Each structure stands twice: as C-alpha cells, then as structure tokens.
Amino acid sequence: MHEKLSVRFSPESGRRSSWVRSWTVWTYFRDYFPIRLIKTHNLLPSNYIFGYHPHGILCFGAFCNFGTEATGFSKKFPGIKPSLATLAEKFRMPVLRDYLMSGGICPVNRNSIYYVLTHYGTGNAVIIVVGGAAESLHCTQGLNIVHLKNRRGFVRQALQKG
Template identity: 80%
Template sequence: MKTLLAAYSGVVKGTGSSVLSVLQDLPSPPWPCRSKMEKHLQCISVLQWVISFLALGLSATVLLIYMFCTDCWLIAAMYTAWLIFDWNTPKQGGRRSSWVRNWTVWTYFRDYFPVRLIKTHDLLPSRNYIFGYHPHGIFCFGAFCNFGTEATSFSKKFPGIKPSLATLAGNFRFPVLRDYLMSGGICPVNKNSIDYLLTCNGTGNAVVIVVGGAAESLECAPGKNSVTLSRRKGFVRLALEKGSDLVPVYSFGENDAYQQIIFEEGSWWRLVQRKMQKIVGFAPCLFHGCSFFSAETWGIVPYCKPITTVVGEPITVPKVEEPTPDVVDQYHAMYIQSLQCLFDKYKTHFGLKESDVLEIL
C-alpha cells in the first residue's frame, strides 16, 4: 500500500514513471489464452450434444419416475399429462424454435470441426424436397449442424426452404429429449411425419433423410467412402408419391470424426450388432474419439476433422400416386448416378485423391 501511495504521489508531482514501475512489478493474473478458451468452449458444445443424444432421454425418464416418489410428484404428474396431450406433435411438423436454432453454442459446435455447408444449385420455394444425406457416420454431426441449426446459415443460403432433419422415431418417446430435438426442427423418420411435412405444410419444405441409417454406421471408418444405398428405395418411392424433388447430399469428413472397431460379417459381435439394430432401431458401435484434455488419449469427444456438406443438384420428380417398381428403379438409378457425380466432382477439393471412389453397398 505504501508503494502505491508513493507512486501516486509521484504522479501528483509530475513523475508518472513510478506508477509504471509499480504496475510492472505486480504479478499478472493467470488468465487463460483466448484461443484456448474458445477451443474449450467448442469442445464443450460438441460434448453436450453427444451426451444429450446418448443419455438425456434415459436420464430424464429416470428423473421423472423418481419425482413421482417425492414431494415433487405434482410437477411430474402435470408434465406427464402434458406429454400425453402433446404426444402426436412430432408427427405433425414438430415445434421448431428459431431462438434455439440460432444459439451461440452452435457456432462453437460448427467451429470445432469445422463444419461447412456448400450450395451448388438454387432450390425453388415453390417445391418440396427430400434430401438424401450420406454418409451416416456415428453421430451425423454434419447433418445436425447444417440442418438442425442455423450455424452454417442454411436459411440464408437457401431462402424460402425450411429443413427438417429426420431421425429415429424412438427418440421422441423420451421426455425432454423430444422437446430438445423438436426445437431444432428435427422430426421422426416415419411415414406419418414425412407425409405431413410434404403434404400438409405447404411448399418450401426439405425433409433430410439419412438414407444409410444404422446399417451404414456399422461400416463408417476414417478414410472410408461407402454408402448403404443399393437396396434403399423407400425414400425414392415416397418422393414419387408426393411429387417431391430428390436432392443428393454428401458430407466429406463425416466418417473421420471417430475411430471404430469394424467386425467382420458373420462374426459373433456383428450378429449382436445386427440383432440390436432390429430390436431398438440403432446399432451399438464400438468407437472412440479423444478426451477433453488431450487428443492423444481416448474419449467420446470427436476428433477435430473438417466436415464439408455439399448439397447437390435437385432431381425433378413427378407426382405418381402409385409408382410401379420399374419407375422407382428408374429414379433410384438416377439418384445414385447424381450422388456419384457429386462425389467425383468435389472429392479432390476436400482432401480426397482423384483415385478415390464412392462404394455403393
């Protein structure tokens, strides 16, 4: 204190250099580097999404049951009553929130990898669309960031188009998780939900379907470019029935987010994965990323690998109420060809070699 008073007296007398000397002697506060803080925030934003997807639904269900056994049973009863009343909302367009889609946390999520959205053609607001998203990866980070949030400015790049990312219908049976998903414009991937969006919600709707689904997630690995598509024709039939244009979408780098143990077909572990896939709708994958504190140790945080999502040219689809198998096969072949052309055109721009090919399973 005496030193500071002496320095102050030096300023009064016109010798301010003593103040500088005192300030230089003071220990500097241990503030973290701004870049490190941003990296931690990015990591936290991704980690919260991973944990929410894995555990939020189950945790909220357990908590709701527990509340019935406490003095908070009335709150639990009121929420359960509202849940029953609101049960069909996910099938009727959901309840998206522009506020949630524009949360700052999603910009940190985007910058962690980073995730980019590339537009190749304009989309007409007077039409409806079915986006076929490839590949699935482990958590569909590119699909969520680009179509479940506004972090990559989807609405500005495609004005008049409202995206709805379709995911496993079972997720909407869990309390809290269902509301969290719906706020981002995410809907169940079932016929009722998609029918409503493409027929009862006007035009300018884009339903994003991860065509390969759980089966494709079992094959994802860094550097592997394969999609499960050869027998997936339901989305093409749906596009014909609704007269919605098909748009191929490929995310370069989606498979690089995690390392996965891929079991051979016919092995005991692969049989377990297939069985679980049929029972619960998703395949239990054995994967790892890095830890929160170090990229050298294992954890559930994905690796910082760029994910670039390219939205291709729309395929004009006529409305055919009862399409024949031949018509479905025709447009399915057109879609595969369009997806392969999209992959071949942009692969060298985003880290792949000219010799890399897209494998259609």
C-alpha cells in the same frame, strides 16, 4: 356444457423454434468439428426430400446443417425450411423429444415425411440420413459405403409427392 380444445403436438407437427436453432453454441459446435454447408445450386421454394450421406456415427454434420442455423441454411436457401429426420426412438424421452422438435427434427417414418411435405404448403425439405446404423459402422476414412437395399421408401415418397 363446455368443450375442451386441445392441440396435438406430435413429432410430425413439431414445435420448431428459431430461437433454439439460432443459439450461439451452435457456431462453436460448427467450428469445433469443423462443419460447412456449401451451396452448389439454387433451389426453388418447392418441397424436397434430400438424402444425406455419409452417415457417420452421430450425424453431427446433418444436425449442424439442418437442425440449427449455424451454417446459414435459411440464408443460403431462402424459402426452404429443413426438417432433419431421425430415429423415432429418440422421441420417446420427454426432454430429448422437445429439444429435437425445437430444431425442426422429426421421426424418419412414412407418416412424418408425408405430414411435413403436405401440411405446411411449399418450401419444405425433409433430410434423411440414408444407410442407417449398418452404414454408420463403416467409418473408414476414404471409404464410402451406402446401404440402400431395404431402404428405398424415401424414393417412393419423393416420387409420390412430386
């Protein structure tokens, strides 16, 4: 009797593709909006949970900085692999799911964050766009409102994982 081996590909484990993350179209995307990633501090290759703010409607800045290499994240922060966390509902559409996973994007839930921070050693960063949909409705120039009242689980995860 022969036993089948199967590999489970879930949004938690991802299928990061440096080829997709480095597409030339992302540089056009970056320049169109324009989006910049400014390094203000050196980071050791440890595990991190970053909070991204402001949310905005479609989070183009977060996607461009952490879901692609258009702004040179891996050159600015060598040894750190970013995983942008987004709504789990986006992973229910088959083609969109594979596309998101190729950028290293994962669902923003406790299991995914735990998986990224514990299954790949050190040098991992989970980026969470804090505030959610409620914050995205406040898109007034010069006004920043952060909605964190019921969104503190990522702080707990950060404390538990050091």
